[in-house]
Amino acid sequence: MSKNPESTTKGNFQHAERTLQSAWALRHICHRWKPSEKIDGMLTFQPMYYVLSTFALELYIKTILRISNTKPHGHQLEELWTAVPAKDKRLMEELFLSTSLPATKHQINGQLDKLFNPNAQYVQPTLASIFEKYDNYFKFWRYGFEHEQKDQAQYFGFDDRAVQAAFITLRIHILKLRPSYDEFVILDNWLQAMRDGAPLSLNYQGE
Secondary structure, three states, X not given: OOOOHHHHHHHHHHHHHHHHHHHHHHHHHHHHOOHHHHHHHHXXXXXXXXXXXXXXXXXXXXXXXXXXXXXXXXXXXXHHHHHOOXXXXXXXXXXXHHHHOOHHHOXXXXXXXXXXXXXXXXXXXXXXXXXXXXXXXXXXHHOHHHOOHHHHHHOOOOOHHHHHHHHHHXXXXXXXXXXXXXXXXXXXXXXXXXXXXXXXXXXXXXX
């Protein structure tokens, strides 16, 4: 017997939160690797960080679609985003640019681009451009070993600040639509516990 629609939507959001936490765990590992081993560490863990991150984005978008009584299908971020109601997309784009990803806090990405290409012109992303850029990352990196190295290099770029801002934006919008889902939000307190040398706890509040 299938679940009722609201139960499925809640489960979708819960799964998104759990997937996001798993992505953050790998992100923490990638960023904390000691300098002498950072490259090997990144190459080992970063692909699975991409899988989890883009899957989390997919699940958040599917939650929004389910709330709007649209049954989502597939893993393609761009196609899923296209199905989101226009009003929701407009509100999320505004939130993304004004709150989640202020330009003043994002210019470092433009500076990094110029290290590799002095002629690079940094363009601040939108949510739509993120979903277009990472549309195929989940499918590609699940079986990344099947692809040629040149193809892996093409899919290795990742605007992490923008993706993190996308997580925040999607989550905030979902909670505006369904305030009761706040009880399912998993905060990254366990990461702070790790930084403080305390036992891991999802309820850790610090000293």
